[in-house]
Amino acid sequence: MPRETSEAVNGPARFVDGRAGTEEVAEFLPCGTGERLLALRTTPAGRPATGGVLVCSSIANDLVKHYRREVLLARALAGAGLAVQRFQYRGTGNSDGDPADLDRDSMVADAATAAAELDAAVPGAPAAVVGTRFGALVAAEVAAGDTRPVVLVEPVLDGSRYFTEAFRAKLMQGLATAKGERPTAATFRSALERGEVVDVLGTPVHRALHDSWQGRTVVDALAGPSRPVLLVQFGDDLPLRADLAKAATALREAGHDVDVAQVPGRETWWYLDERELIRVGGGGHRVPGRAVAGEQGDAPPDRPAVTDGLIGAVVPWVAAQLSAARSAR
Amino acid sequence: MSQLATTAAEHPVWIPVGDEGVFGILTEPTGPPNGLAVVVTSSGHWVTTIGTNRTYVRLARRLAADGYHVLRYDYLGVGESSGPSRPYRLDRPFVDDTNAVLDWLSDRGLRRFVLLGNCYGARVAMAAAEGRPVEVAGVALYPPAVRDFGHGQRAASLPLREAVRRALARGGVRAVVAKLRSPAARRRYRAALAKKAGARRNGHGPADGFEWVSPDFVRPLERLVEASVPVLFVFGRDEDFHLDFQRGRHGRLGEVLDGAGDLVTVTIVEGNAHGLGTLAVQDEVMAALEAWIAALPVR
Numbered sequence: 001m002p003r004e005t006s007e008a009v010n011g012p013a014r015f016v017d018g019r020a021g022t023e024e025v026a027e028f029l030p031c032g033t034g035e036r037l038l039a040l041r042t043t044p045a046g047r048p049a050t051g052g053v054l055v056c057s058s059i060a061n062d063l064v065k066h067y068r069r070e071v072l073l074a075r076a077l078a079g080a081g082l083a084v085q086r087f088q089y090r091g092t093g094n095s096d097g098d099p100a101d102l103d104r105d106s107m108v109a110d111a112a113t114a115a116a117e118l119d120a121a122v123p124g125a126p127a128a129v130v131g132t133r134f135g136a137l138v139a140a141e142v143a144a145g146d147t148r149p150v151v152l153v154e155p156v157l158d159g160s161r162y163f164t165e166a167f168r169a170k171l172m173q174g175l176a177t178a179k180g181e182r183p184t185a186a187t188f189r190s191a192l193e194r195g196e197v198v199d200v201l202g203t204p205v206h207r208a209l210h211d212s213w214q215g216r217t218v219v220d221a222l223a224g225p226s227r228p229v230l231l232v233q234f235g236d237d238l239p240l241r242a243d244l245a246k247a248a249t250a251l252r253e254a255g256h257d258v259d260v261a262q263v264p265g266r267e268t269w270w271y272l273d274e275r276e277l278i279r280v281g282g283g284g285h286r287v288p289g290r291a292v293a294g295e296q297g298d299a300p301p302d303r304p305a306v307t308d309g310l311i312g313a314v315v316p317w318v319a320a321q322l323s324a325a326r327s328a329r
Numbered sequence: 330m331s332q333l334a335t336t337a338a339e340h341p342v343w344i345p346v347g348d349e350g351v352f353g354i355l356t357e358p359t360g361p362p363n364g365l366a367v368v369v370t371s372s373g374h375w376v377t378t379i380g381t382n383r384t385y386v387r388l389a390r391r392l393a394a395d396g397y398h399v400l401r402y403d404y405l406g407v408g409e410s411s412g413p414s415r416p417y418r419l420d421r422p423f424v425d426d427t428n429a430v431l432d433w434l435s436d437r438g439l440r441r442f443v444l445l446g447n448c449y450g451a452r453v454a455m456a457a458a459e460g461r462p463v464e465v466a467g468v469a470l471y472p473p474a475v476r477d478f479g480h481g482q483r484a485a486s487l488p489l490r491e492a493v494r495r496a497l498a499r500g501g502v503r504a505v506v507a508k509l510r511s512p513a514a515r516r517r518y519r520a521a522l523a524k525k526a527g528a529r530r531n532g533h534g535p536a537d538g539f540e541w542v543s544p545d546f547v548r549p550l551e552r553l554v555e556a557s558v559p560v561l562f563v564f565g566r567d568e569d570f571h572l573d574f575q576r577g578r579h580g581r582l583g584e585v586l587d588g589a590g591d592l593v594t595v596t597i598v599e600g601n602a603h604g605l606g607t608l609a610v611q612d613e614v615m616a617a618l619e620a621w622i623a624a625l626p627v628r
Binding site for chain 1: 335336337339340341342343348350352354374375376377378379381382383386407408409411414604605606607608609610611
């Protein structure tokens with residue numbers, strides 16, 4: 001079956017992949033503020049979807065690094081008969097908006113806009129929510145009031161901690177290049193309080209984003225109705241992250257049905273260029289059967305293994321949860 | 330300048346390339362159209378139509394305000410495009426994707442192009458422009474990888490003496506010693522040193538004849554100059570690509586540049602332009618690109 005593309009000026013673009021049996025639609029969705037966000041929907045081609053999946057991406061360099069994995073995950077989910085809605089928050093990516101206006105309210109509102117679009121595409125079908133890294137916080141907030149299954153991939157579990165990590169990443173980069181007096185995380189927080197922008201590895205952190213996520217956690221956001229939750233960690237040869245283990249326990253105590261999956265591979269979050277990390281003595285992780293990043297010649301560092309592992313963990317889990325939800329209706 | 334473009338002036342597309350589809354976003358001019366189409370070729374590391382901190386998006390929307398059509402796109406196997414992932418090899422840039430994009434624009438009446446490429450994308454832009462110089466109004470490289478090296482091997486592929494010299498220049502002895510406190514860093518440096526020593530013993534190591542500039546970089550540059558295509562280089566003052574460029578000027582590259590006269594512009598910005606890793610360098614590079622493009626003849 002051939003592949004087809006179609007376009008309309010100022011309208012959605014479509015790509016049908018007959019071999020994969022998927023159809024993709026890219027369009028700009030209005031958000032009620034006069035601004036629009038880029039939304040991308042992947043569905044089974046030529047057959048109705050049996051469920052929907054909303055994907056809440058991360059931000060900054062994490063968005064770039066994980067981008068292709070989410071595209072491939074969406075295509076794999078569509079191959080399993082599900083419609084997948086991805087989007088880019090206003091103030092990020094290809095959407096409209098000023099990054100200075102990016103905050104918790106706008107991010108959750110954009111996720112709700114995308115969720116409504118998904119509902120319209122597959123009316124009445126059960127849905128799940130996937131969030132990666134910072135997107136996990138958004139996913140938890142947008143799903144807070146219902147019982148949709150939630151998948152959290154390498155999640156940022158605490159908004160406050162994310163910015164501490166961001167400032168730490170900035171400091172690590174500075175270690176390799178800065179001379180003289182070195183700033184601290186407190187220096188950056190003071191700058192935000194003065195209304196300045198903090199440059200974290202080439203991405204601006206504004207006060208609105210920083211302040212609006214302080215004290216917000218995934219566990220608190222999911223304090224409502226019980227639901228299935230899948231926590232995914234990259235690195236099947238590592239102990240479970242302490243914060244992830246703690247969150248799993250807390251979510252179980254809150255009545256959720258929690259699964260944890262550890263998939264092969266690693267990701268150097270924050271750093272768009274692995275060499276930035278190599279300069280400060282990190283990176284160079286060893287994955288069984290694969291070369292060390294930076295020594296592997298032509299091969300992209302461990303990306304296929306991570307992607308395959310992610311798809312292998314998430315697709316069957318989501319398909320099973322949505323199948324169970326359909327049966328229960 | 331007219332008002333900056335927004336998504337109201339943009340539409341996403343999938344451009345057919347054989348059985349596959351290249352995803353892109355076309356930004357229409359919000360000012361009077363000048364007939365030039367700017368094509369943004371992405372850097373490596375799976376960077377998409379967005380670029381670091383939306384640099385590609387911001388650049389497209391700013392240039393559209395000056396009357397340019399701008400298309401940013403994902404290579405096949407990257408971002409929203411279809412197809413399997415391919416290794417980013419500097420000596421094998423993804424030219425087919427770019428030619429499909431240029432043909433698609435040409436079919437829509439846009440037949441004069443400015444190509445903008447960062448790092449790997451610079452090689453793509455040069456290779457594509459080399460094949461159709463008559464249609465190209467200019468090529469901006471911000472910055473290009475001047476010599477060839479494998480993915481993630483930029484520093485490791487340098488001659489040992491040069492690698493040490495650059496490491497010391499970058500952070501001083503204290504910084505190098507500080508890094509070597511990490512056992513992982515020590516292991517990595519030991520392995521790199523052993524590899525270099527082994528290569529030298531076997532006669533395969535880079536010595537005086539080290540190729541600072543790839544023939545795949547000089548050849549398209551030479552052809553563009555012959556075809557009178559303006560070329561802009563933007564380098565960060567202290568970055569590796571600039572140091573390679575300077576070292577390479579003693580050879581064939583220098584002859585080409587000397588013969589190019591005003592066709593070739595070299596702009597130096599502070600910091601490291603490769604990767605556009607700070608807000609300041611992003612602003613400087615975008616300003617340099619805009620100023621250079623504005624000076625190009627539009628017809």
